[in-house]
Amino acid sequence: MILLIILYTIVTFIIITIATIYFKLIRPEKQIYDAFREQGIGGEPFIPLVGQLPEAIKQYNNDAMMIYYEELAKKHGCIFLYSYGPFIYLYVNEPDLLADILSRNNASNYMKPIEVSGRFIPLIGAHNLLVAEGSEHERARRMINPAFHHVNLKSMISIITDRTAKVIESIISNEQQSKSIDLQVLFNALTLSIIASSAFGADFETNAHAKNIICQIFTQLLDIIEYRAMYMIIQIPFLSRLPFWGKNILDEGNRKMSEFVDQVIADRRQGRSSSLSNGPDLLDLLLSAVDDEGQPFNDQEIKEESLTFVLAGSETTGNLMVWMLYVLMTNENVLQSCREEVDRVLPNGIEPTNEHLQNLFVCEAIINETLRLYPPVPEFMRHCIREHTIGTERQFRIPKGASIIIDGYITHRRSDFWPRPLEFDYTRWMRDPKTGLKPKLPHPFAYLPFSAGPRNCIGQNFALLEAKIMLAMFIQRCNFELVPGQKIIPDIKITMRPKYGLWANITKRKI
16 A cells, blocks of 8 residues: 555656646747747757757867857748757847847847846846846936946046056066967956956955955856856756755855945945046946936945946956957958057057047957957847737747847858958948048948847947957057967857967067
């Protein structure tokens, strides 16, 4: 009798488990897949629970992930279905459709999916520009917008030039020694120091505790988040709560980060610290921001927004610099044009000011072309929360529950929008010498390095300013040579970076 009860319990458990998996994971995704297939949208076959994950892992291990995505686009066109594990995604690389998806009119029909927001909530919380939705996001956006006005950004130029100059000096201080450096490590550390100094006013040269928290613990937490995202631990709430896969390190690191930022905010409120820039820094601007009803951010919101700036403003700009140096080291004519402009605008090794930056047109064009070919965030996602229709000539019904991937990497390389799409041609971005105007885009939604619409990157002007200063100063003061024999493979985790790093020999340039 006891054996029968045990057998019955086991069978019941198995049936309940199978039913739960089917009704929670398989059936909803199959319904979305069928809804798109009925509209004539092609794609990879529906395979319950695993989808194309085995093939994706194979391509990743063969260093062919980006080629794999390009081949899928060639095979299926500009809109197609693909499943990563149990989840179905609609890939969209058609600018006309992207205009509908990303427009203000449709913004309320989408939110960021849990596999995106869930990655960062353990690190930056749930009440910030990156994760918040609806009215909470709109309120924060309106309050923070003034912080990234060009007048406020100008005051932060001194932080960028100071941090960049110190890093360059540390590299070239020994004139007799050529230093081989992983540019990924170099620029991620530099951009992290710049944005953290701008956000917290912490001098990392003299404050060892701040340096440990931001440059070590924050970086460690980001690595753990990337690892947990890659193995889909975040997407499954039950797994994400288990004390495995770095969960204990994540919790302890978050506690230390939280205590550090709480103290930074308290010190600034009580006048025990001040901005390192020539004017208010990001923390000052967050403390003074008010909404339409005159209400300020509370300390928790300030903490989360500050951490969001550090997260979004370090990894992305650091990766942009890595790819930009790679382009310059592999295109001698581009490097020469850039160097000639920098030497003319910044003679005798002077540091750039806002007035100088306005005349660095070649640097600006090189940045834009690098963002086209190597966007730091090549993919971003939207999750449909309200059924609607997109398209004009050919319309598509987007059912509730569908997840959409916008692939900027593929869109930026479409030959029907970009002549010679794989060629690095910075001249396509050069301003008109008479009017000073930028050239017109082939399509407003064919170039998406900072996303688009009401959820575009609020910090893009800061990132572009930072990149232009760093590029000009490194070009002005350093020579670069790519270490031979490297395998340079674009790799997407949270952002796109060289999979095996990017090593270069850097020496002092005679000015």
